[in-house]
Amino acid sequence: MRSRPVEDVTIGDITSAADVGHGSFYLHFRSKNEVLIPVVRAAAERWDEALQKALADCRDPAEVVGLSTRHMGRQITGDPLWRWTLRHSGMPIDTLRNAVGRFAARDIGRGLLSGRFQVPDLAAASSFLFGGFVAGLLTSLDAENPEQAIDQMAELLLRTMGLPLDDAARIAHQPLPPLTLNGDRT
Amino acid sequence: MRSRPVEDVTIGDITSAADVGHGSFYLHFRSKNEVLIPVVRAAAERWDEALQKALADCRDPAEVVGLSTRHMGRQITGDPLWRWTLRHSGMPIDTLRNAVGRFAARDIGRGLLSGRFQVPDLAAASSFLFGGFVAGLLTSLDAENPEQAIDQMAELLLRTMGLPLDDAARIAHQPLPPLTLNGDRT
Numbered sequence: 172m173r174s175r176p177v178e179d180v181t182i183g184d185i186t187s188a189a190d191v192g193h194g195s196f197y198l199h200f201r202s203k204n205e206v207l208i209p210v211v212r213a214a215a216e217r218w219d220e221a222l223q224k225a226l227a228d229c230r231d232p233a234e235v236v237g238l239s240t241r242h243m244g245r246q247i248t249g250d251p252l253w254r255w256t257l258r259h260s261g262m263p264i265d266t267l268r269n270a271v272g273r274f275a276a277r278d279i280g281r282g283l284l285s286g287r288f289q290v291p292d293l294a295a296a297s298s299f300l301f302g303g304f305v306a307g308l309l310t311s312l313d314a315e316n317p318e319q320a321i322d323q324m325a326e327l328l329l330r331t332m333g334l335p336l337d338d339a340a341r342i343a344h345q346p347l348p349p350l351t352l353n354g355d356r357t
Numbered sequence: 358m359r360s361r362p363v364e365d366v367t368i369g370d371i372t373s374a375a376d377v378g379h380g381s382f383y384l385h386f387r388s389k390n391e392v393l394i395p396v397v398r399a400a401a402e403r404w405d406e407a408l409q410k411a412l413a414d415c416r417d418p419a420e421v422v423g424l425s426t427r428h429m430g431r432q433i434t435g436d437p438l439w440r441w442t443l444r445h446s447g448m449p450i451d452t453l454r455n456a457v458g459r460f461a462a463r464d465i466g467r468g469l470l471s472g473r474f475q476v477p478d479l480a481a482a483s484s485f486l487f488g489g490f491v492a493g494l495l496t497s498l499d500a501e502n503p504e505q506a507i508d509q510m511a512e513l514l515l516r517t518m519g520l521p522l523d524d525a526a527r528i529a530h531q532p533l534p535p536l537t538l539n540g541d542r543t
Contacts, residue, residue: 294506304488307484
């Protein structure tokens with residue numbers, strides 16, 4: 172699926188690559204979108220693992236959230252499957268939320284417990300942040316400088332969490348630690 | 358269309374109410390969603406007119422944006438057509454953006470010019486805000502206290518614009534001026 176545009180991949184391609192009948196596909200998946208869910212989720216797990224390693228020495232929970240957001244944004248928008256997922260609202264946005272949500276909840280939770288983040292209501296904040304995150308990624312796809320657009324989104328996200336403006340700006344624009352991804356993409 | 362759930366309204370209902378043929382419908386509109394666009398846009402205009410009157414004496418651009426957001430949120434989530442629009446991603450989110458975007462741009466522009474709002478990049482901020490706004494409205498539809506959920510979203514939106522936390526909280530929770538809507542709903 173990564174070798175050509177997802178739009179061009181038919182269910183027939185998938186079933187013949189997997190050597191199963193067309194009918195069996197629908198026995199397990201309701202649509203082409205649904206077959207992507209585990210793929211998208213596995214990628215998010217691999218990225219999170221690498222991020223955890225890269226940020227292991229980082230003591231500021233706001234920095235962890237800010238730098239993770241910037242890295243995740245680059246990974247997501249750099250991957251053809253995720254790009255397709257983002258552009259097609261036919262794939263429920265909940266899938267995306269599902270795939271990255273628990274990592275976000277873990278990191279944001281640390282910031283709240285330490286008092287570094289302050290939000291009036293967690294449910295309101297998490298939906299607002301997620302909506303802003305997805306909209307920001309979509310905008311970055313067509314931006315002249317996609318990485319800059321992602322960093323600006325991260326800055327706004329940190330403001331939403333109650334961070335002072337100068338801290339949000341600094342974290343959104345400081346150099347990113349390198350990421351070492353395990354495993355093969357194919 | 359407002360007299361029963363939009364899901365139950367068929368194109369046949371629309372064409373017979375308007376006394377035109379089924380074929381003429383598709384000559385003008387590609388789908389049932391598309392026929393909603395002018396309706397949704399007209400409602401936004403009517404709400405904005407009422408808001409402009411209600412907030413005519415308000416000197417703080419942040420207050421204008423905050424109170425407008427809270428009122429618009431209540432109107433949007435209180436209207437069956439808009440609720441349906443929100444819940445169905447099949448209707449392009451761009452339609453919503455189109456309908457309320459220019460009012461938002463006008464009010465946010467005033468805040469930026471006066472220095473009350475500070476954003477690193479206007480394109481990044483407007484997509485982040487709009488994503489957060491829509492996600493916040495969707496969450497409010499299922500919230501125990503929908504108005505409170507809308508007000509919390511407005512607070513986060515003001516934070517994103519660079520407002521101090523205490524100002525954002527005050528504006529998000531102060532009493533709303535009453536709105537007088539002209540025209541009939543039917």
